[in-house]
Amino acid sequence: MLFTLLLCSVFAHVGCDSCRCVTLPSKGVHVNCSLQGLRNIPHLPARTTELLLQNNLLTTITPGQLDMLHNLRLVNLSGNPFHCDCRILYLRQWLKMNKAVSVMPTCASPPELAQKSIDELTDADLPSCASDQCSGLAYNAILCSLLCILIGLLLWCVQLARNSTFILGIDERHTGFEVESLRSRKPKHRMRMRYSIGSGTDDMDKPLLNMDILPQILDVLHKQHNIKIKVP
Numbered sequence: 001m002l003f004t005l006l007l008c009s010v011f012a013h014v015g016c017d018s019c020r021c022v023t024l025p026s027k028g029v030h031v032n033c034s035l036q037g038l039r040n041i042p043h044l045p046a047r048t049t050e051l052l053l054q055n056n057l058l059t060t061i062t063p064g065q066l067d068m069l070h071n072l073r074l075v076n077l078s079g080n081p082f083h084c085d086c087r088i089l090y091l092r093q094w095l096k097m098n099k100a101v102s103v104m105p106t107c108a109s110p111p112e113l114a115q116k117s118i119d120e121l122t123d124a125d126l127p128s129c130a131s132d133q134c135s136g137l138a139y140n141a142i143l144c145s146l147l148c149i150l151i152g153l154l155l156w157c158v159q160l161a162r163n164s165t166f167i168l169g170i171d172e173r174h175t176g177f178e179v180e181s182l183r184s185r186k187p188k189h190r191m192r193m194r195y196s197i198g199s200g201t202d203d204m205d206k207p208l209l210n211m212d213i214l215p216q217i218l219d220v221l222h223k224q225h226n227i228k229i230k231v232p
Contacts, residue, residue: 024049028071041065048072054103055079063090072100081108084121086129095119 019033019042028049033042038056049071058080066072075098082088084107095101096119107113113125123130221227 021045034076044069046070050074052076053080057081059083059108060087061091061094066094066098072098075101076103077101077105078103080105082106082118083109084113084116084118084126085110086126088118088121089126089129092118092121 019031019036022030022032024030028047029045030050031044031048032052033056034052034054036056038053038058041053041058041061044051046068048069051069051072051074054076056079058077059082082091082105088107091105095104104117104119107116107118107121113121116125
């Protein structure tokens with residue numbers, strides 16, 4: 001008796017006031033919560049290997065509540081009034097993935113599913129849940145389609161930019177700048193400017209490019225860079 005009380009004090013945080021917890025040598029923890037009138041599963045130690053929850057008042061199991069019990073070798077959920085609606089999907093999936101159940105729990109309601117094994121429930125048995133899943137799939141499909149369209153538009157813009165033709169006109173000199181605004185304020189630069197202007201204006205009449213090599217430049221720009229230059 002003293003040993004049992006000691007064990008219960010160790011596992012007090014898992015509800016051992018109502019459940020009987022026994023540590024099995026090298027076999028983890030045996031938790032017996034049967035016939036306790038439980039409406040929710042209490043917090044259980046991760047080392048639980050045997051879990052007895054039969055003959056309680058469980059109508060569903062919170063999603064994820066059994067996922068941390070990796071060492072389960074025996075589970076009994078029979079004798080509970082499970083209501084088989086969309087909230088039972090987690091338990092159905094868990095039962096299919098875990099073979100540690102000694103007696104497979106059954107549905108108590110609704111009437112059309114009474115006494116049917118929970119792991120044998122199909123999407124046809126839960127049509128409203130299938131509709132919710134389809135709605136989620138439709139939303140994801142629409143979102144993926146919009147994303148694909150956006151990526152396609154970006155690729156089309158890149159391709160369009162690569163295939164675009166640029167036309168530059170070089171037949172006119174830039175006349176938008178005032179000469180006065182280009183003059184330096186340093187005296188030595190002003191002297192050089194006056195000397196350059198006084199020496200003549202023949203340089204202003206020279207072409208901007210060497211006209212002998214202009215055809216080769218135009219050909220390279222057009223073939224390699226798809227750039228057309230308009231010549232007078």
